[in-house]
Amino acid sequence: MRRRTGITILALLVLAAAAWSATQLSVQVRRGKLRARPSFLGKVVADVPYGTRVTVLEEKGAWSRVRDDAGHSGWIHTSALTEKKLELAAGDRDAATGASGEELALAGKGFNAAVEAEFRDENPDLDFTWVDRMEQFTVTPEEALAFLREGGVKGGEQ
Numbered sequence: 001m002r003r004r005t006g007i008t009i010l011a012l013l014v015l016a017a018a019a020w021s022a023t024q025l026s027v028q029v030r031r032g033k034l035r036a037r038p039s040f041l042g043k044v045v046a047d048v049p050y051g052t053r054v055t056v057l058e059e060k061g062a063w064s065r066v067r068d069d070a071g072h073s074g075w076i077h078t079s080a081l082t083e084k085k086l087e088l089a090a091g092d093r094d095a096a097t098g099a100s101g102e103e104l105a106l107a108g109k110g111f112n113a114a115v116e117a118e119f120r121d122e123n124p125d126l127d128f129t130w131v132d133r134m135e136q137f138t139v140t141p142e143e144a145l146a147f148l149r150e151g152g153v154k155g156g157e158q
Contacts, residue, residue, distance in 0.1 A: 023056040025066070025081040032081075034074025038063030041141045041148075046072035051086040 027048050035042030038060045046068075048054065054066035057073065064081060067073040120128065139147075 024053055025056060025064075025083060026086040027052045027054065027076075027080060028082040028084075028086060029080045032076050034066070034072055034076055036074060038065070038075040040077070041144050042075060043141065045074045048072065048076075053085070054081070 027050055030050050032048040032050075032052070033044045034046040034048060036045050037043075048068055052068050054068050054076075056064050056066055058065040059078075060075075062078050063075045064078050065073065065075050066081075120126070
């Protein structure tokens with residue numbers, strides 16, 4: 001009986017240590033998207049706002065499966081997370097709310113509004129009409145998946 005009690009206590013201590021050591025991160029984009037699977041084409045199951053603390057449950061490549069305090073769980077790209085504890089604070093000016101997903105993606109490629117302006121200045125003969133028009137297009141994950149399936153592209157779903 002004593003041995004069984006000792007094993008039970010040891011198991012509880014191990015579980016407590018695992019829970020205590022769980023990685024806590026903050027969402028650093030205006031609105032993080034929790035997805036059903038680790039892909040930008042995965043169905044969005046919940047939105048998490050800037051500053052939300054999440055617990056990492058699992059990692060797969062550049063994706064983390066997380067859960068917030070409200071009980072929402074799903075996959076989010078790790079570029080949308082930070083180890084810093086972020087807080088919105090009221091003051092006499094608007095609080096910076098972080099970068100959007102598009103801004104993070106472009107920054108990862110070294111592209112931003114300043115780089116674009118410089119490129120346009122260096123190439124005054126280029127016509128950006130269609131580029132500007134394409135930037136206004138939006139494609140839902142469902143539309144992207146349908147496009148991949150129609151084209152016979154493999155690997156669009158994980």
